[in-house]
Amino acid sequence: xxxxxxxRMGQALPAxxxxxxxxxxxxxxxxxxxxxxxxxxxxDRFWIVRTGTVALDMHVPGRRPVVIENLGxxxxxGWSWMFAPYVxxxxxxxxxxxxxxxxxxATVRQLCxxxxxxxxxxxxxxxKVLAHRLLAARMRLLDLYAxxxxxxxx
Amino acid sequence: xSTVPVPYRVIDRWDETRDTITLRLDPVGEPLAPFAPGRFxxxxxxxxxxxPVSVSSIPTxxxxxxxxxxxxxxxxxxxxKRVGDAVGLRGPFGTGWQLETARGQDLVVxxxxxxxxxxxxxxxRVVADPRAYGRVNVLVGARTPADLVSRVEIRRxxxxxxxxxxxxxxxxxxxxxxxxxxxxxxxxxxxxxATAFVCGPxxxxxxxxxxxxxxGVAADRVRVSLERNMRCxxxxxxxxxxxxxxxxxxGPVIGFDRAEPLMRTREL
Amino acid sequence: MPDTGQTALLDRAGLDALxxxxxxxxxxxxxxxxxxxxxxxxxxxxADALPWGWGTxxxxxxxxxxxxxxxxAFAHTSGPQSWKSFLHPQREKLWDxxxxxxxxxxxxxxxxxPPSYAFLGVRPCDLRAIAIQDRVLAGGHxxxxxxxxxxxxxxxxxxxxxxxxATCFCxxxxxxxxxxxxxxxxxxxxxxxxxHRFLVRAGSAEGARILDRVPSEKGDTTTSDxxxxxxxxxRDRMGRAMPPMDLRALLGASPEAExxxxxxxxxxxxxxxxxxxxxxxxxxxxxVTDLTGDHAERWQRWDSCFDLDFSYxxxxxxxxxxRSRYRQWLTHKLSTWHDQFDSTGCVGCGRCxxxxxxxxxxxxxxxxxxxxxxx
Numbered sequence: 001x002x003x004x005x006x007x008r009m010g011q012a013l014p015a016x017x018x019x020x021x022x023x024x025x026x027x028x029x030x031x032x033x034x035x036x037x038x039x040x041x042x043x044d045r046f047w048i049v050r051t052g053t054v055a056l057d058m059h060v061p062g063r064r065p066v067v068i069e070n071l072g073x074x075x076x077x078g079w080s081w082m083f084a085p086y087v088x089x090x091x092x093x094x095x096x097x098x099x100x101x102x103x104x105x106a107t108v109r110q111l112c113x114x115x116x117x118x119x120x121x122x123x124x125x126x127x128k129v130l131a132h133r134l135l136a137a138r139m140r141l142l143d144l145y146a147x148x149x150x151x152x153x154x
Numbered sequence: 155x156s157t158v159p160v161p162y163r164v165i166d167r168w169d170e171t172r173d174t175i176t177l178r179l180d181p182v183g184e185p186l187a188p189f190a191p192g193r194f195x196x197x198x199x200x201x202x203x204x205x206p207v208s209v210s211s212i213p214t215x216x217x218x219x220x221x222x223x224x225x226x227x228x229x230x231x232x233x234x235k236r237v238g239d240a241v242g243l244r245g246p247f248g249t250g251w252q253l254e255t256a257r258g259q260d261l262v263v264x265x266x267x268x269x270x271x272x273x274x275x276x277x278x279r280v281v282a283d284p285r286a287y288g289r290v291n292v293l294v295g296a297r298t299p300a301d302l303v304s305r306v307e308i309r310r311x312x313x314x315x316x317x318x319x320x321x322x323x324x325x326x327x328x329x330x331x332x333x334x335x336x337x338x339x340x341x342x343x344x345x346x347x348a349t350a351f352v353c354g355p356x357x358x359x360x361x362x363x364x365x366x367x368x369x370g371v372a373a374d375r376v377r378v379s380l381e382r383n384m385r386c387x388x389x390x391x392x393x394x395x396x397x398x399x400x401x402x403x404x405g406p407v408i409g410f411d412r413a414e415p416l417m418r419t420r421e422l
Numbered sequence: 423m424p425d426t427g428q429t430a431l432l433d434r435a436g437l438d439a440l441x442x443x444x445x446x447x448x449x450x451x452x453x454x455x456x457x458x459x460x461x462x463x464x465x466x467x468x469a470d471a472l473p474w475g476w477g478t479x480x481x482x483x484x485x486x487x488x489x490x491x492x493x494x495a496f497a498h499t500s501g502p503q504s505w506k507s508f509l510h511p512q513r514e515k516l517w518d519x520x521x522x523x524x525x526x527x528x529x530x531x532x533x534x535x536p537p538s539y540a541f542l543g544v545r546p547c548d549l550r551a552i553a554i555q556d557r558v559l560a561g562g563h564x565x566x567x568x569x570x571x572x573x574x575x576x577x578x579x580x581x582x583x584x585x586x587x588a589t590c591f592c593x594x595x596x597x598x599x600x601x602x603x604x605x606x607x608x609x610x611x612x613x614x615x616x617x618h619r620f621l622v623r624a625g626s627a628e629g630a631r632i633l634d635r636v637p638s639e640k641g642d643t644t645t646s647d648x649x650x651x652x653x654x655x656x657r658d659r660m661g662r663a664m665p666p667m668d669l670r671a672l673l674g675a676s677p678e679a680e681x682x683x684x685x686x687x688x689x690x691x692x693x694x695x696x697x698x699x700x701x702x703x704x705x706x707x708x709x710v711t712d713l714t715g716d717h718a719e720r721w722q723r724w725d726s727c728f729d730l731d732f733s734y735x736x737x738x739x740x741x742x743x744x745r746s747r748y749r750q751w752l753t754h755k756l757s758t759w760h761d762q763f764d765s766t767g768c769v770g771c772g773r774c775x776x777x778x779x780x781x782x783x784x785x786x787x788x789x790x791x792x793x794x795x796x797x
Binding site for chain 3: 157158159160161182200201202203204225226238239240241242381382383385386388389390391392393395397398399400403419420421422
Binding site: 006055064068073074 | 173223224225266267268295296297301321323325327328330331332333335336339340354355357358361
């Protein structure tokens with residue numbers, strides 16, 4: 001079973017690997033409304049939220065961006081940096097003032113290549129995050145709270 | 155207990171959402187026995203029929219309130235009732251939340267959609283008596299901000315943590331977006347000393363209860379409210395069977411330890 | 423009810439006098455009689471209406487009346503009805519509601535003076551079935567008042583089984599062929615060199631009181647022994663049997679058995695088995711209004727878990743497949759009934775086998791499930 005609780009880096013990675021990653025992090029602050037990245041842009045970094053909320057959204061012409069999900073404390077913002085061609089699939093905006101840890105994607109990828117065990121742990125962590133978000137998205141796709149619940153009548 | 159509906163009059167009525175209303179009912183003559191949170195009544199619409207509805211408010215000055223979503227013939231007829239109209243009530247039926255067994259514990263109340271209605275009297279009782287419980291958490295999921303039941307009241311409840319999340323935020327929503335389980339990250343409770351009360355659509359109940367158990371809450375301390383077809387509410391019609399359980403009699407609230415294998419069996 | 427130990431011997435005229443005594447007490451006497459090619463249960467004017475000289479020939483999906491040379495009155499097996507038709511009728515009004523000009527509702531429980539029944543010829547399996555429905559409908563926190571009133575006034579005359587049918591399996595359900603308790607009077611029919619007579623045992627004070635008013639001979643040990651051995655012989659002639667194991671545990675552990683697909687391919691989901699079953703109690707409700715729109719009635723009628731609407735929950739039926747509906751019926755009967763009402767829901771009368779249009783045999787299905795569980 002995929003745990004439905006949010007997989008955080010702090011819990012997902014063994015301490016020894018966490019300690020190798022943390023020196024690479026940079027403390028950053030975003031004021032409310034700051035765009036972290038845009039769909040189609042080069043995915044060259046990622047963040048872990050320390051305080052505040054980041055909204056993932058998608059651009060629809062002529063309309064305000066559609067917010068798909070909010071990410072909060074401890075959550076990973078951005079995974080496109082893991083996979084070539086390293087292009088953002090969604091946009092992200094600070095919905096509140098946000099404090100976060102920022103990582104440079106190329107540096108982390110390089111570290112993962114030189115230390116295969118660490119690379120595997122990071123890959124597992126991001127995989128768990130993706131699985132968790134996929135499950136949550138699927139549940140919401142059910143539209144459970146609709147008048148007759150979800151699904152077609154038999 | 156009366157075996158026939160007891161006349162009640164609608165003394166107030168308000169819209170909760172687009173398709174959900176609450177009827178505040180007062181007895182015309184002798185009232186039914188007092189309701190406890192999580193118990194239900196068979197609500198009778200003259201000339202149409204009866205449906206089971208959990209009590210959504212237990213006013214201190216008597217009477218009872220039921221929150222009803224228009225999804226079928228009887229519920230639509232009840233949603234059309236106006237102040238002064240008469241309905242019939244039988245009850246109270248069912249086990250209820252059995253809040254008394256959670257005294258001293260941290261509470262995690264999780265509601266999905268209209269599932270907040272049966273939890274509302276429980277939450278009100280808890281926030282009115284804060285010293286009897288540990289930290290109180292109220293987690294609410296809804297389809298859109300407009301589909302939120304008790305939207306204003308939710309914010310007034312004094313809790314350790316109150317979270318509201320929606321599937322589709324719309325234009326002006328500044329709150330959480332996503333599945334209700336994501337709110338558990340913000341909730342404050344000691345899993346070993348917590349009791350959870352969960353009500354909503356069955357897949358939401360399953361996901362939430364599983365998550366709570368994964369976090370360390372004992373399965374029998376995760377109370378879930380289930381729903382099946384119901385005709386008599388007195389254990390005689392056979393409709394509300396869920397395997398060994400007669401939901402009108404043994405439920406609608408049962409422990410997740412019992413509910414989990416039953417919910418896992420298809421078409422049970 | 424204790425067996426008072428009082429026994430007597432009745433002949434055909436004595437049986438007729440018994441019916442007359444019960445009728446004189448204001449009771450409606452109901453018993454087996456031949457009608458429409460079957461032994462049905464109906465109001466009896468006298469003992470003459472009993473199916474003298476009729477037997478039945480049964481198989482899965484088959485029921486035929488056959489003539490008997492011995493003239494026996496209780497040599498037939500379970501017919502298409504059971505006593506629930508009288509104690510828990512197919513349709514029953516629950517309440518009337520009137521709405522006045524001001525919109526006020528007046529609700530009146532529908533209570534007719536229930537007839538005071540005397541049931542003549544209740545098989546031991548059906549005695550057990552009545553006891554089971556007592557527990558379901560009158561033994562819980564809430565009571566079905568209509569049932570309880572009809573039941574408490576009913577006088578039960580059992581007829582022990584000496585001619586079990588090919589679909590009978592009461593022995594393996596522990597409910598027959600002897601009548602041990604739960605009757606006012608129990609008859610055992612004897613046809614031998616001693617003639618055609620009925621040994622009668624009183625099982626209640628009321629039974630003993632009625633028996634005193636009927637001309638009879640005193641029972642003797644020879645006749646009692648003959649009756650015992652006739653019933654014992656029936657024990658060894660059951661047409662069918664459930665596997666000798668804990669059926670509650672077997673069914674409880676079989677929700678995903680492959681056998682359900684097999685039986686579902688044959689089952690028409692017609693619900694015949696639930697209609698003829700003497701313990702099936704499920705009902706649904708109907709709202710009936712008159713033309714003025716100011717009077718409504720609430721009716722209860724038999725329902726079947728094979729009906730698609732039975733499990734309807736906003737949007738659709740929970741049990742849509744035939745597989746799930748057959749599984750619900752059989753699992754409830756043999757397993758979850760214990761959880762809900764502290765007993766089995768099956769008495770081994772064999773009606774569901776006889777009256778299944780495609781001849782599905784509950785004992786064969788359970789044996790197959792047992793086989794599957796073993797493998």
